Amino acid sequence: MSSEATKTSVYVHFPWCARKCPYCDFATEPIRKQLLPHEAYADALKRELGLRAADLRGRKLVSVFFGGGTPSLWAPGALGRVLTAIRHAFEEVADDLEVTVECNPSSLDRRGAAALREAGVDRLSIGVQSLRDHHLRFLGRLHDRAQAIGALRDAIAEMPRVSADLMFGMPEQTPEELGEDIHRVVDTGVRHVSAYALTIEEKTMFGSLHRAGKLQVASEERYAELFEHAEARFCELGWGHYEVSNYAAPGEESRHNLHYWRGGAYVGLGAGAVGCLDEGPGRARRWRNDPNPQRYLCGGTLETEVETLGPEEIIRESLMLGLRTVEGMDLEATRQRAASDPEEGRERAIQGALETGRLVRSGRWLRVPQPHWLKLDGIVRDLF
Ligand code: SF4
Incomplete structure (x- = not known):
């Protein structure tokens, strides 16, 4: 294998x-x-x-x-x-x-x-x-x-x-x-x-x-x-x-x-389940199954929502999920998955957050220090 x-x-x-x-x-x-x-x-x-x-x-x-x-x-x-x-x-x-x-x-x-x-x-x-x-x-x-x-x-x-x-x-x-x-x-x-x-x-x-x-x-x-x-x-x-x-x-x-927080691939099974699988660099497919258990049991239409994620969506997901964790977001892994530089177009926002201590960078990792976790949503929003 x-x-x-x-x-x-x-x-x-x-x-x-x-x-x-x-x-x-x-x-x-x-x-x-x-x-x-x-x-x-x-x-x-x-x-x-x-x-x-x-x-x-x-x-x-x-x-x-x-x-x-x-x-x-x-x-x-x-x-x-x-x-x-x-x-x-x-x-x-x-x-x-x-x-x-x-x-x-x-x-x-x-x-x-x-x-x-x-x-x-x-x-x-x-x-x-x-x-x-x-x-x-x-x-x-x-x-x-x-x-x-x-x-x-x-x-x-x-x-x-x-x-x-x-x-x-x-x-x-x-x-x-x-x-x-x-x-x-x-x-x-x-x-x-x-x-x-x-x-x-x-x-x-x-x-x-x-x-x-x-x-x-x-x-x-x-x-x-x-x-x-x-x-x-x-x-x-x-x-x-x-x-x-x-x-x-x-x-x-x-x-x-x-x-999941590291942006890994996952398959969702069952009524209402969500899955997201990579389809090569810069592309992923996310779906949601029909949430109605009766229809699911009958084997009718399986997926009721399907979305194709491009480089920018993959980067945003990575920011939203990775910055929730103590290790932070892996910029290099995101760059490879998204086939795009996650810092490009965000240089000023990232620099501003680094200067005020809301973000910390160590090597390939970008993270929000724990004392700022209560303000996490706003910090991530500023990076969109
Ligand atoms: S309704 Fe069910 S899934 Fe929702 S909180 Fe209660 S036990 Fe958990």
Whole structure:
């Protein structure tokens, strides 16, 4: 096998949840567990994999991420069938292949975690969000603190690697509460945490309540305080803040996400999934599958959005994703991928940001220093 095979990740979207959370705008539908089409969905994914066979030629599989939605509602045997088919669809599979499944505490127990391990999964990412029952009720979650801690313990007992998601910015949440949640989660043995700010998305129940003036959100100052408090707690633990929303004990970074932030190729499978594959220097193809699970199951039109990315789009993607990370954006790798110089036409903007310390350059790397991460969106926008 050629050592030149293009490293490629696979994202599998599972488009159902037990209940729709009021803040969530992901492509998911609520469904009763007994109505889940476990095997039919696996069959549909295998069909899509077959249709994409030509795209996978000459590629090396480096990570698989089952996201959603709530993939922990899916029968582990059906998920395992899909994972096996994905492995077989690639000419080459990395020795250290990372396979992650997103789970909710309300649909994960020790048996489920063991069955996923048996199916070839080596990492679970658990949607804890908070360890305060009043915050969990506010977020419309189906679990409470005890269930969240139980799910983390079950996962750690069966899986080599476990990550937890936490949210911040709930009304009245204090930095101390967030700090205690972080310590309690880390105490269970978790070695990776994604900490996301609660944002109000327009097409959600929270969006409607906010427009009607019935939902207060944290002020910008409070978000900043929570963000900085979380960073300080993880720093005390010796963890790295390796991406704006992600923290890891040394060596525990998510390889799947790093691949994505570095502009790596990825195949999206399933209803509503997004994929993006390079088609030679300066050209990439991005698609979104039909988000309707019923139509996806029936095998109708697969892709509902297709976009061709040229050099400038590839450079902008690279700026948006790479500058989110502590390592920054690899100017040389971007130049090769985009077949164009990412600095050309941006000389003044880059120079201005370097002079004010919002950007730092070391060799081929351009990065935003951590103290400026709260202003990241504006810094990236100035470089467009
Ligand atoms: S469980 Fe996750 S994906 Fe499902 S609705 Fe809630 S936040 Fe969205």
